[in-house]
Amino acid sequence: MRGTVPWESVVGHAPLRASHPRPATDDLAIIQYTSGTTGTPKGASLTHRNLLANAAQAQAWVPSITRGDGCVVYAVLPMFHAYGLTLCLTFAMSMGARLVLFPKFDPDLVLEVTKKRPATFLPLVPPIADRLLAAATAKGVSLAGTEIAISGAMALPHELVVPFEKATGGYLVEGYGLSECSPVLMANPVAGNRVPGTVGLPLPGTECRVVDPDEPTADVAPGQPGELVVRGPQVFGGYYGKPEETEAVFADGWFRTGDIVTIDDAGFVRIVDRIKELIITGGFNVAPTEVEGALRQHPDVVDAAVVGLPSDHSGEEVVAAIVVDPGKDVDVEAIREFARGILTPYKVPRRIFVVDELPKSLIGKVLRRQVKERLVALTSGS
Structure with missing residues (x-):
């Protein structure tokens, strides 16, 4: 990489003078x-x-x-x-x-x-x-x-x-x-x-x-x-x-x-x-917006909302609710594979649910808290 100093040149360099500036606290x-x-x-x-x-x-x-x-x-x-x-x-x-x-x-x-x-x-x-x-x-x-x-x-x-x-x-x-x-x-x-x-x-x-x-x-x-x-x-x-x-x-x-x-x-x-909507899975932060952006790149996905649901093994697991083109027969596992090609593995949704619509505010912002409540209710019996 341009501008990188080889380690060999550092260890072979003469000792730094005592007057050489040191980092301040x-x-x-x-x-x-x-x-x-x-x-x-x-x-x-x-x-x-x-x-x-x-x-x-x-x-x-x-x-x-x-x-x-x-x-x-x-x-x-x-x-x-x-x-x-x-x-x-x-x-x-x-x-x-x-x-x-x-x-x-x-x-x-x-x-x-x-x-x-x-x-x-x-x-x-x-x-x-x-x-x-x-x-x-x-x-x-x-x-x-x-x-x-x-x-x-x-x-x-x-x-x-x-x-x-x-x-x-x-x-x-x-x-x-x-x-x-x-x-x-x-x-x-x-x-x-x-x-x-x-x-x-x-x-x-x-x-x-x-x-x-x-x-x-x-x-x-x-x-x-x-x-x-x-x-x-x-x-x-x-x-x-x-x-x-x-x-x-x-x-x-x-x-x-x-x-x-x-x-x-x-x-x-x-x-x-x-207050923040970060998902913490396995000790790593996952930004819902990043995962949603990846899912929306799929040609059959119209909209997406990503939330964290409680997990016994990783604190929270990444879960997505998606809206797809009407009449499309969507394979959610195929969509997961698509996302895996874009995202770091721990950011890929563990589960994806197809829904008719996402709850939104008057200005069109997806209400993730409501999405989470609905998914919790949907999965409580599973």
């Missing part, structure tokens, strides 16, 4: 792209301070972990994802830990490594915990010695926590964050006082409020649902090259997460709903 470190509700990628500008702060916050949350080679971090998550970037790479480096890199999540490969050196710290998503536990049980491999597993990106079922902790003898706790926040904002305590069904408490140095989504500077009554707004050293300063989008997600210096939550008297946060 508030310099841009990475641009972490995240899909918005429109499906248009936005680059979250994260500084060295943001990333270092989040690693330090994670360290403070797990004080029982020993620094150095005795700390073993398993990297089973992709590092292009903010979750894997911080909790696998940056956290491990800040701890001086032994980082075990996996090319992808392969339960058999993870079990082979576990036999030799169990994980001290294992960031994962619920489907990974489920598959790892099932494989260990089937092969008779012990998971004992896995000290702390932290789950993020999607809701953690309590019925998975109990057998996983019994098998490992350690903890499996849920956390919460966003790419714009480097990404971790809160987590359940790694202790007996964690609260299942919640995403825990704010990390050190993190402030949060619950506000009226229509008046984001006004707090709601204690215990009532509202939009979560946050600020802290891990929160980004804005989207790269998008000042208007940046302004829209801040209110008086507080970052608007777009998530509706409640906070109990002890400070534990529970996610109630999402």
Whole structure:
């Protein structure tokens, strides 16, 4: 690629002079792209301070972990994802830990490594915990010695926590964050006082409020649902090259997460709903608009609406409702195959339903919430 510097020329270069400028803490470190509700990628500008702060916050949350080679971090998550970037790479480096890199999540490969050196710290998503536990049980491999597993990106079922902790003898706790926040904002305590069904408490140095989504500077009554707004050293300063989008997600210096939550008297946060219409499947974000655009490219599809429906295995599954040309005898599996030729595999709808029409607003916008309600009713008996 033009402009690329060969690695060999870098390692063969003379050492940098002491006077050579070094990055400052508030310099841009990475641009972490995240899909918005429109499906248009936005680059979250994260500084060295943001990333270092989040690693330090994670360290403070797990004080029982020993620094150095005795700390073993398993990297089973992709590092292009903010979750894997911080909790696998940056956290491990800040701890001086032994980082075990996996090319992808392969339960058999993870079990082979576990036999030799169990994980001290294992960031994962619920489907990974489920598959790892099932494989260990089937092969008779012990998971004992896995000290702390932290789950993020999607809701953690309590019925998975109990057998996983019994098998490992350690903890499996849920956390919460966003790419714009480097990404971790809160987590359940790694202790007996964690609260299942919640995403825990704010990390050190993190402030949060619950506000009226229509008046984001006004707090709601204690215990009532509202939009979560946050600020802290891990929160980004804005989207790269998008000042208007940046302004829209801040209110008086507080970052608007777009998530509706409640906070109990002890400070534990529970996610109630999402303002944003992103679908989270297997820990990855799927923008409905992108999938709808792919489906509409099919010559027999007149219109499409894509929503996320609850799944026992992946948090949510991508489901589509489509309107087709009148009189057409449509094969939905053929349409799925068509979409597979355009989309990344995890974005392809698991199920497609043919409907007569889609609910729309007065200005013609598809009402995805109503589509979701209808599909839930349609599938409740299946």
